[in-house]
Amino acid sequence: MFSSVTFVLLGLITASTSIEEHWAGNANGTTDANGVCQCSVHLTDPSFPVDRMEKLEMSADSLSTSVEKELLKIQESMTKISVFEKRMHNLTLRIEKMESNGLTYTELDFELLKLEIREMEMLITQLKGSFSGSNVIAEQLYAEIKNMSLTITSLEMLDKNNVLAIRREILSLKKKLQECEEYKNHTSAGPPIVYGSCNHGLISDISQPFLVQMNWRGLGHKCGAWGKDPEPVSPKKELYWQAPLNTDNRYMEYYRLYSSYDDFLLYRKPIETIFKYGQGSGMVVYKNHFYFNCYGTRDVCKIDLNTHKVAVRKPIPFAVFNNRFSYSTPWQDIDIAVDESGLWVIYATEQSTGNIVISKLNETSLEVERTWMTKQYKPSVSNAFIVCGVLYATRTVNTRQEQIFYAYDTNTEQESKISLSFSKMMENIYGVNYNPKDHKLYVYNDGYLVTYDLSFYPNAEATKGV
Ligand SMILES: *[C@@H]1O[C@H](CO)[C@@H](O)[C@H](O)[C@H]1NC(C)=O
Ligand SMILES: *[C@@H]1O[C@H](CO)[C@@H](O)[C@H](O)[C@H]1NC(C)=O
Numbered sequence: 001m002f003s004s005v006t007f008v009l010l011g012l013i014t015a016s017t018s019i020e021e022h023w024a025g026n027a028n029g030t031t032d033a034n035g036v037c038q039c040s041v042h043l044t045d046p047s048f049p050v051d052r053m054e055k056l057e058m059s060a061d062s063l064s065t066s067v068e069k070e071l072l073k074i075q076e077s078m079t080k081i082s083v084f085e086k087r088m089h090n091l092t093l094r095i096e097k098m099e100s101n102g103l104t105y106t107e108l109d110f111e112l113l114k115l116e117i118r119e120m121e122m123l124i125t126q127l128k129g130s131f132s133g134s135n136v137i138a139e140q141l142y143a144e145i146k147n148m149s150l151t152i153t154s155l156e157m158l159d160k161n162n163v164l165a166i167r168r169e170i171l172s173l174k175k176k177l178q179e180c181e182e183y184k185n186h187t188s189a190g191p192p193i194v195y196g197s198c199n200h201g202l203i204s205d206i207s208q209p210f211l212v213q214m215n216w217r218g219l220g221h222k223c224g225a226w227g228k229d230p231e232p233v234s235p236k237k238e239l240y241w242q243a244p245l246n247t248d249n250r251y252m253e254y255y256r257l258y259s260s261y262d263d264f265l266l267y268r269k270p271i272e273t274i275f276k277y278g279q280g281s282g283m284v285v286y287k288n289h290f291y292f293n294c295y296g297t298r299d300v301c302k303i304d305l306n307t308h309k310v311a312v313r314k315p316i317p318f319a320v321f322n323n324r325f326s327y328s329t330p331w332q333d334i335d336i337a338v339d340e341s342g343l344w345v346i347y348a349t350e351q352s353t354g355n356i357v358i359s360k361l362n363e364t365s366l367e368v369e370r371t372w373m374t375k376q377y378k379p380s381v382s383n384a385f386i387v388c389g390v391l392y393a394t395r396t397v398n399t400r401q402e403q404i405f406y407a408y409d410t411n412t413e414q415e416s417k418i419s420l421s422f423s424k425m426m427e428n429i430y431g432v433n434y435n436p437k438d439h440k441l442y443v444y445n446d447g448y449l450v451t452y453d454l455s456f457y458p459n460a461e462a463t464k465g466v
């Protein structure tokens with residue numbers, strides 16, 4: 001800085017011709033005897049322009065001050081420019097990121113960028129103003145910022161036309177979907193099926209039979225039962241079972257368990273157990289326990305399917321057995337059933353004169369908790385099952401048709417006549433087990449294992465007002 005001030009001062013003096021004129025031609029030099037150069041000056045004009053010199057000095061001074069000021073300004077601008085450069089770099093990085101990220105930028109990103117660019121444009125304009133005349137760096141910065149602004153605008157246009165449009169489209173589709181769902185909710189005939197719940201009326205329909213397979217012991221084993229545990233105990237995720245009776249149609253000696261439907265279908269990885277003896281086709285599996293009528297007695301046995309040992313054995317008071325009042329097929333005096341609320345037993349007594357008696361059992365102790373008497377003679381029904389505390393009885397129509405014809409509601413103690421016919425593969429049905437978790441009947445049909453899907457009327461309470 002100092003050197004330039006000196007330079008400015010020298011330049012001014014050199015440029016001044018008037019001082020030279022004063023000195024030229026007025027001084028002669030001589031050399032004396034000692035060789036010393038002597039010079040005497042003769043001033044033709046006696047008045048030295050001291051005032052002009054002073055003026056010069058003053059103007060040089062003020063010039064130096066203003067140069068200093070300019071230099072300060074330049075320094076300031078340099079600092080500003082380096083800040084701008086950093087911010088420009090940041091902005092560039094962000095725009096590059098936005099460009100490469102495709103669809104992830106949002107309207108907010110654009111607003112922020114546009115705000116910063118406006119701010120920078122303003123500062124650059126200020127910077128340009130603080131330099132008198134043009135400045136290459138500032139011009140360059142300005143051009144770059146203008147360019148960036150253009151890029152942002154075009155990016156935004158791109159986004160507006162594509163991403164935002166797609167987003168709006170998606171939103172409107174979502175809205176339409178919601179409207180559609182609401183419409184459906186208000187107009188659909190029945191409530192959605194909730195397995196395991198009793199928020200519905202009586203059975204309204206029964207499907208065609210679905211043949212799953214032949215029992216593993218073969219066609220000769222016409223009696224028995226099979227099913228799927230509605231509440232398998234963890235870690236068992238699924239538990240399928242089948243228990244074909246011996247060919248005498250009375251003894252249950254074997255049962256098999258499968259831990260998946262696929263294994264069941266392929267007779268793969270069975271757990272096979274011999275148990276001496278169960279009687280008849282009234283058995284069921286519930287919460288990893290096997291319940292059945294113990295051979296030749298009125299007892300219900302409960303086997304733990306982890307240990308395959310009898311956990312509880314208890315007589316059903318007054319229940320008759322050994323074909324006294326079986327279903328229309330033999331050895332079916334005592335039939336265990338499961339519904340949404342737990343364990344039941346369907347049987348008959350001398351006191352009931354052979355009519356069906358229903359008892360709710362304590363699944364832990366097998367104690368009878370409560371008992372209901374029906375007016376339906378047990379030997380005239382082919383089988384029975386319980387759904388939501390309602391007993392349904394079936395009868396044989398012919399060798400191809402069976403019919404659900406009778407219902408007894410333990411909740412209201414009311415009976416009703418119904419008529420729901422369904423086809424069968426073979427002549428006789430034995431084990432009939434309802435699974436509350438899939439609303440299916442698991443039926444053992446002369447050695448074939450078949451299922452039926454049940455449908456229900458909507459809840460009587462809910463439909464009263466309609
Ligand atoms: C200086 O020298 C020049 C030439 O020698 C002469 O013409 C002039 O008169 C001299 N000036 C003075 C002041 O002696
Ligand atoms: C840019 O600056 C913002 C805040 O000023 C900061 O959050 C961001 O990390 C910077 N980005 C880059 C790439 O330096």
Ligand SMILES: *[C@@H]1O[C@H](CO)[C@@H](O)[C@H](O)[C@H]1NC(C)=O
Pocket residue numbers: 147148
């Ligand atoms: C803006 O910058 C890009 C990349 O730096 C360049 O390719 C383009 O030509 C510039 N556009 C203008 C209008 O300066």
Ligand SMILES: *[C@@H]1O[C@H](CO)[C@@H](O)[C@H](O)[C@H]1NC(C)=O
Pocket residue numbers: 178181182185192
């Ligand atoms: C429609 O009903 C279903 C099942 O009850 C429910 O999950 C869904 O939230 C309902 N939708 C609307 C829009 O009410």
Ligand SMILES: *[C@@H]1O[C@H](CO)[C@@H](O)[C@H](O)[C@H]1NC(C)=O
Pocket residue numbers: 362363364365
């Ligand atoms: C079932 O029996 C067990 C054992 O006797 C008893 O602890 C439990 O309270 C009984 N459950 C009901 C619902 O009575």
